[in-house]
Amino acid sequence: MTIFFAILFCVSTLVLVAGLAMKIAQYARTPAPLKIPTTPAPLTKGGVALRLGREAVLFESLYRANRLLWLFAIVFHLGLAVVLIRHGRYFQAEIGFLTQLVQPLAQPAGLAMVAGLGLLLVRRFVSERVRYVTRPSDILMLVLLLGIGVTGMAMKCVVHTDIVAVKAFFTGLMGFELRPLPNDPLLGLHLLLVCLLMIVFPFSKLLHAPGLFFSPTRNQTDTPREVRHLAPWAARLEEK
């Protein structure tokens, strides 16, 4: 089990990092030939940073669109964020400030994450319009995340695993040194699902995380009259 997961974690980390890097490079490389921000739009780069910040942290547009969906999404994402920060303790020799800060929130955050996912999953079946646009992959993604959340919560609240050994495994792995993982089926399942998530990330709709920051309707300043905006391929048309 230890060797299996050591290899699997190396592979999934590589796929996640390389896959994301390739996608981000593709987005960055692809030009946006026209100014198409959804107006009213900020006039300055600082304003754009604020707009993107509000979208990324507060889900501003979603709030305007659908309050209930916004609530489900915020509950899930906020829970996930805290859980992720809290998981820093498995990778840091000295527990960092942020990781310590969220310590008391760990359990409610885990619950929020699972509850949010559950609500989002139910919504996929209950809402007629959402059901219409749902594909198997949309369900599987939620099930995968739910599986990670539930196994995690189970280890935290029901069947405790040896987290000291888990930490030793990961801190060791970071220095390419093998230290034994506890032989625990729940932990095994949890880690397996996490690896699967890391592998599918760059090939799935989870790309909305980096993609938001490349969305021209949100990341462009509204300055077309002040500054001439020209893509390289469009500039070549002018030479004809």
Add this chain to the structure above:
Amino acid sequence: MAAAPFDIPALGDPARHPVPAIKADAMAASRPYVAAEAHQQPLGFPGELTEGWEKRAIDHMGGLLSKYRSLQVFMDICVKCGACTDKCHYFLGTADPKNMPVARADLFRSVYRRYFTPVGKLAPGLVGARDMSKEVLDEWYSYFHQCSQCRRCSVFCPYGIDTAEISMAARDIMDSIGQGQKYCNEIIGKVHKIGNNLGLPAPALIDTLEGLEEDILDETGVPVRLPIDEAGAEVLLVTPSADFFAEPHVLGLMGYAKVFHAAGVSWTLSTKASEAGNFGMFIGNYEQMRKISMRIREAAQELGVKRIIFGECGHAWRVAYSFLNTLAGPWDFLDPRYPVPQHILEFTSDLIARKGIKLDKSGNDGMVLTVHDSCNVARGARMGDRPGGQFTIPRDVIKAAVPKFVDMHPDTICDKTYCCGGGGGLLTDELIELRVKGASPRMEALKDVVDKEGVTHMAAMCAICKAQFTKILPYYDFDREMVVSVHQLVSNAIVLGDND
């Protein structure tokens, strides 16, 4: 009440947003006329589908994906959350689920996934990926001509996914393989051949303008001019050709002329650039958009003007404000003190604020106004120097010209405005059912203020909106003359003569 061979949507309370239950394939039969070879050829598109079109469509898709970040990113990042599903006027009016923005985009995305993503290649069923086929193409042709590219969905999407970008890409792909839309491509052909969308030749334009000068003289006793091709004028006015042709558009044109006259600013129209509209945007073709825009640059240089001002037209203002500098700039030969281009409403509003013109509200006695924000003005452009000026400036001008102004329900105005139902290259008779149904959210909000506030007229600042409403209002038991140009109101109120 015009008799219609289809049901007119019932109008409810705009505050409660009734969302219809989905009716699969309700609009599957809606298709605009396909362009013939004669419409395709002048634009450089193939005249018909020929052997191997599927591959050419995919190759073209690949080209667009590498040229437009919007398309590439929007294809990947949709999470199918459904926030957009009740935001499209065509869905609300027709209940056809393929008119939900996410479902419409998925018609394109399903093909993208099949050919451009590992999962779509390996396990198409998992992500709903589909091969390009005649069936898919027919679906595209139908439903990408049921999108007016109004971008209301992009306001509400958590990532700003803009279905207009996807519709434009789909239409460009269809043009590239020989499946064009007659209405748009025929119009673009007229622009290249004659100079404007309506195909009005120069002598007809000159004649029309002379007639309007006589009308204004008869009505006011003041010799207001409508000059065309006058070299050395300060301002080149570029306006939609509907302004030369039909009411209420023409009444707006007379308003522009009176404003220039009262302000003492010399101006001219141009036979070469006798069209503000740019259907190149509707068909998603950068080169057509650029070619159409270049006429404005040439006219400005030939006539030696110092400023360019656009008349009331929604998509034209988006292309002008957001794209013209890109497509036909730089504008360094014009007066640097003014933005290029300006909107006639910016010009008029500034004059009102500086007391450069006088308006007498009694010219519009008995009228209670509301305003329809055009989508391309509201969500794709700006007026003035502050974000949201495109909302305040038209309202300021209207309020200065009329005794009473009322806004429609807040969920139906400003950046949440509903399309008139005829934008994006859909203003053609064979799509009348779609246009009537798509207008229902706007009609609902209009009826609300008519019933509660006694609104008598709705001002619009877009040629397509004006033409669409003139045609659609009677279906909803309103008078077709309810829709007015913003500058028609200015025209009625402006005090001509001695402006000290």
